[in-house]
Amino acid sequence: MKCLIIAAGKSSRLCRKGNTKPLIPLLGIPLIERVIRSAVQAGINDFYVVTGYDGDQVRHFLDGLARRCKIAITHVVNNDWEKDNGVSVLKAREYLDEPFLLLMADHLFDPAILRDLIAQPPGMGEITLAVDSNTTNPLVDMDDVTRVKCENGRLLEIGKALPGFNGFDTGIFLCTQALFGALERSVAERSDTSLTGGVRCLAAAGKVNVMDIGGRFWVDVDDPKALGKAERALLVQLRDKPTDGPVSRYLNRPLSIRISRYLTRLPLTPNQISLISFFGSLLAAVLFATGGYPALAAGGVLAQLASIIDGCDGEVARLKFQVSDYGGWFDAVLDRYADAFLLFGLTWHTFADGANMLALFVGFLAIIGSFVQSYTADKYDGLMRARFTSSRGLRIGRDIRVFLVFLGALLNQPFWALLVIATLMNGEAVRRLWVCRNHG
Amino acid sequence: MKCLIIAAGKSSRLCRKGNTKPLIPLLGIPLIERVIRSAVQAGINDFYVVTGYDGDQVRHFLDGLARRCKIAITHVVNNDWEKDNGVSVLKAREYLDEPFLLLMADHLFDPAILRDLIAQPPGMGEITLAVDSNTTNPLVDMDDVTRVKCENGRLLEIGKALPGFNGFDTGIFLCTQALFGALERSVAERSDTSLTGGVRCLAAAGKVNVMDIGGRFWVDVDDPKALGKAERALLVQLRDKPTDGPVSRYLNRPLSIRISRYLTRLPLTPNQISLISFFGSLLAAVLFATGGYPALAAGGVLAQLASIIDGCDGEVARLKFQVSDYGGWFDAVLDRYADAFLLFGLTWHTFADGANMLALFVGFLAIIGSFVQSYTADKYDGLMRARFTSSRGLRIGRDIRVFLVFLGALLNQPFWALLVIATLMNGEAVRRLWVCRNHG
Numbered sequence: 001m002k003c004l005i006i007a008a009g010k011s012s013r014l015c016r017k018g019n020t021k022p023l024i025p026l027l028g029i030p031l032i033e034r035v036i037r038s039a040v041q042a043g044i045n046d047f048y049v050v051t052g053y054d055g056d057q058v059r060h061f062l063d064g065l066a067r068r069c070k071i072a073i074t075h076v077v078n079n080d081w082e083k084d085n086g087v088s089v090l091k092a093r094e095y096l097d098e099p100f101l102l103l104m105a106d107h108l109f110d111p112a113i114l115r116d117l118i119a120q121p122p123g124m125g126e127i128t129l130a131v132d133s134n135t136t137n138p139l140v141d142m143d144d145v146t147r148v149k150c151e152n153g154r155l156l157e158i159g160k161a162l163p164g165f166n167g168f169d170t171g172i173f174l175c176t177q178a179l180f181g182a183l184e185r186s187v188a189e190r191s192d193t194s195l196t197g198g199v200r201c202l203a204a205a206g207k208v209n210v211m212d213i214g215g216r217f218w219v220d221v222d223d224p225k226a227l228g229k230a231e232r233a234l235l236v237q238l239r240d241k242p243t244d245g246p247v248s249r250y251l252n253r254p255l256s257i258r259i260s261r262y263l264t265r266l267p268l269t270p271n272q273i274s275l276i277s278f279f280g281s282l283l284a285a286v287l288f289a290t291g292g293y294p295a296l297a298a299g300g301v302l303a304q305l306a307s308i309i310d311g312c313d314g315e316v317a318r319l320k321f322q323v324s325d326y327g328g329w330f331d332a333v334l335d336r337y338a339d340a341f342l343l344f345g346l347t348w349h350t351f352a353d354g355a356n357m358l359a360l361f362v363g364f365l366a367i368i369g370s371f372v373q374s375y376t377a378d379k380y381d382g383l384m385r386a387r388f389t390s391s392r393g394l395r396i397g398r399d400i401r402v403f404l405v406f407l408g409a410l411l412n413q414p415f416w417a418l419l420v421i422a423t424l425m426n427g428e429a430v431r432r433l434w435v436c437r438n439h440g
Numbered sequence: 441m442k443c444l445i446i447a448a449g450k451s452s453r454l455c456r457k458g459n460t461k462p463l464i465p466l467l468g469i470p471l472i473e474r475v476i477r478s479a480v481q482a483g484i485n486d487f488y489v490v491t492g493y494d495g496d497q498v499r500h501f502l503d504g505l506a507r508r509c510k511i512a513i514t515h516v517v518n519n520d521w522e523k524d525n526g527v528s529v530l531k532a533r534e535y536l537d538e539p540f541l542l543l544m545a546d547h548l549f550d551p552a553i554l555r556d557l558i559a560q561p562p563g564m565g566e567i568t569l570a571v572d573s574n575t576t577n578p579l580v581d582m583d584d585v586t587r588v589k590c591e592n593g594r595l596l597e598i599g600k601a602l603p604g605f606n607g608f609d610t611g612i613f614l615c616t617q618a619l620f621g622a623l624e625r626s627v628a629e630r631s632d633t634s635l636t637g638g639v640r641c642l643a644a645a646g647k648v649n650v651m652d653i654g655g656r657f658w659v660d661v662d663d664p665k666a667l668g669k670a671e672r673a674l675l676v677q678l679r680d681k682p683t684d685g686p687v688s689r690y691l692n693r694p695l696s697i698r699i700s701r702y703l704t705r706l707p708l709t710p711n712q713i714s715l716i717s718f719f720g721s722l723l724a725a726v727l728f729a730t731g732g733y734p735a736l737a738a739g740g741v742l743a744q745l746a747s748i749i750d751g752c753d754g755e756v757a758r759l760k761f762q763v764s765d766y767g768g769w770f771d772a773v774l775d776r777y778a779d780a781f782l783l784f785g786l787t788w789h790t791f792a793d794g795a796n797m798l799a800l801f802v803g804f805l806a807i808i809g810s811f812v813q814s815y816t817a818d819k820y821d822g823l824m825r826a827r828f829t830s831s832r833g834l835r836i837g838r839d840i841r842v843f844l845v846f847l848g849a850l851l852n853q854p855f856w857a858l859l860v861i862a863t864l865m866n867g868e869a870v871r872r873l874w875v876c877r878n879h880g
Contacts, residue, residue, distance in 0.1 A: 326877060336811065337812065340804070367780075
């Protein structure tokens with residue numbers, strides 16, 4: 001399916017460092033790239049972008065993006081960009097002969113909305129508008145949003161100052177060629193050159209279906225305040241990772257999200273962030289092995305910090321559309337090395353302190369238990385997901401492990417930290433074998 | 441699909457400890473149970489078994505089997521079991537009103553033959569016979585086999601002393617009700633009460649299709665010699681496990697298969713064999729830690745022996761139809777513990793010998809490298825299978841690891857063994873990260 005994106009206008013309310021609006025970065029990614037990559041995630045790869053104000057710069061950026069994303073982006077030039085956005089839509093008429101998606105360059109959204117929309121194609125001569133029926137959505141700017149009144153899946157009225165509205169226009173459409181005729185009628189009959197005018201014409205004929213987005217994320221980035229809201233919304237979405245353990249959920253994740261916010265602005269790949277976290281853990285292990293309480297405590301703090309940063313690689317990957325299977329695996333393998341070095345450093349510290357062989361054995365058990373815990377995690381999680389989809393339970397994992405290392409180092413009790421880790425991790429391994437035996 | 445099994449006859453040539461033929465154990469499993477479980481693997485769960493000689497004993501066994509396998513087994517009693525086997529087939533007539541499989545209780549086979557047969561149902565009034573066109577199959581007893589002559593997918597002639605034959609009757613049929621009429625005609629017209637007689641009647645009318653088994657395993661267990669051949673054939677099938685490394689392939693597997701042959705006769709589950717191997721490794725680790733060359737060497741031999749027995753759990757599971765996901769996983773987790781304990785024992789030995797911290801560090805690296813090697817194996821194998829289906833290459837895994845431990849202990853060079861393992865395993869981990877990065 002083809003996708004038309006309107007990126008022609010000039011934003012007087014949103015000017016930063018001389019950037020044109022579609023190129024304003026949000027968490028390291030320009031707005032229009034976010035829109036295109038979200039559509040790519042919904043399976044679209046053939047784009048038609050209407051550019052106008054500062055068009056050369058936008059088109060240059062889009063050419064590079066098309067190469068990087070291996071997609072087709074066709075330029076539609078609109079020199080009448082100072083007129084309303086309906087004119088931009090009409091400029092693309094000759095390129096679009098089948099049902100197509102229509103998006104705005106400054107409207108961010110959850111790709112699932114597009115997937116739902118594509119699954120419900122409109123009838124002949126009709127279009128479908130994605131509507132947000134949550135009229136108290138805090139991401140919506142009530143002074144600027146286009147309001148809609150719908151009934152029985154049809155759009156009745158649309159406008160900015162509409163009384164008795166029951167939803168918002170998200171700027172996401174699935175269109176047929178009927179839209180172009182409606183836009184022309186709107187210009188001829190009412191001198192209204194806006195997209196809303198064309199939609200109003202079709203709605204009057206009962207030809208506009210509405211699809212509720214079911215509370216999914218969307219935001220119109222129209223001013224600096226909306227940009228800040230959008231950023232916060234994207235960051236909050238990172239919180240709810242189902243595999244997060246308790247330390248991740250309540251300590252690491254809130255902090256790592258704040259760090260990721262800054263990291264997105266740097267030219268760092270997620271794999272490079274994984275490496276930074278890994279070398280942090282390595283340095284912490286060396287500090288442990290150095291001996292003495294100050295080095296031990298510093299190593300503990302560094303280990304916990306590295307564990308927090310370990311959450312950033314995945315977060316930045318999600319924020320910057322850089323998620324990959326390899327990245328997840330690379331991070332997991334580095335984490336295993338980091339865990340082992342931390343525990344070995346702690347063991348070395350304890351052993352050098354009193355040269356007792358028990359510390360060596362307990363340290364070994366902590367290392368092997370931690371490894372088996374990770375080794376069994378995928379299989380166990382898979383089985384548990386299949387068995388008890390609703391139950392979450394306490395997940396014993398890396399976050400707890402490193403936190404215990406941190407506490408042990410800070411309280412100058414490395415032996416006890418190793419003993420607790422060894423008991424907890426091996427106990428969990430045995431418990432998993434037992435649970436899977438009885439439920440497999 | 442229903443499955444009829446003929447188990448009524450008395451075998452004069454195959455008498456062991458007073459057992460009736462269908463109940464004679466082969467690698468711990470009675471012949472008729474092998475036939476039924478092979479059919480279950482091909483998706484069958486509704487069986488009709490014609491019993492005669494010593495019928496009470498066979499039926500009692502089958503009732504237990506039905507409960508254990510959660511399948512339906514209906515008894516068809518044939519008190520005329522001294523007559524030919526066509527009589528047994530006729531006794532089951534009233535139970536079979538749709539196309540059905542027909543098997544012999546003493547003919548073992550690869551379940552894939554049944555799956556192929558089911559995929560090609562015969563036409564109205566026809567039956568299909570699975571035929572082995574390999575006329576030099578060493579598993580076939582040339583003095584006893586029923587020979588066939590086929591042309592263009594049709595059976596022309598069938599008989600024991602057939603000249604100019606081009607295949608063998610495997611005793612595996614997919615039948616329609618036409619078979620019963622043919623058997624009656626054979627009795628009436630030629631006084632031939634054998635199944636072969638009925639098939640011959642149908643073949644004369646051009647109503648018998650043949651399906652070549654494509655070189656797959658089947659064997660008619662008719663005398664002690666055939667029983668031995670069948671046992672060897674089942675054992676040889678265990679050799680070709682694609683994930684076997686070089687030490688497995690050329691040293692461990694040939695020995696473990698010999699051990700498995702005996703283990704199948706004991707009431708040991710595969711998981712119990714995994715535990716025996718695990719405790720062997722644990723004892724070897726304790727011997728390493730004890731100190732002194734004799735204990736070191738004994739530990740090395742025990743470790744290698746445990747590694748060989750570690751192959752038996754899977755082999756016995758396959759031979760006794762006890763393969764399970766859980767079993768494979770349980771074994772893998774125990775192997776991780778066994779590896780770690782062996783390497784820790786060796787490290788302890790080396791360290792106690794000279795109290796040098798380098799040994800401790802190298803031992804730690806060997807443990808972590810081995811773990812990461814296992815941790816990355818599934819992912820890497822999956823990727824490599826997808827990428828280079830044909831290439832096998834050298835697989836660095838547990839077999840090599842334990843063999844190096846064995847060599848190091850035997851040659852009294854535990855430090856060097858640890859160093860080689862640490863280098864090899866961590867090098868392989870880094871190589872895998874690299875390969876997957878470039879091909880993922």
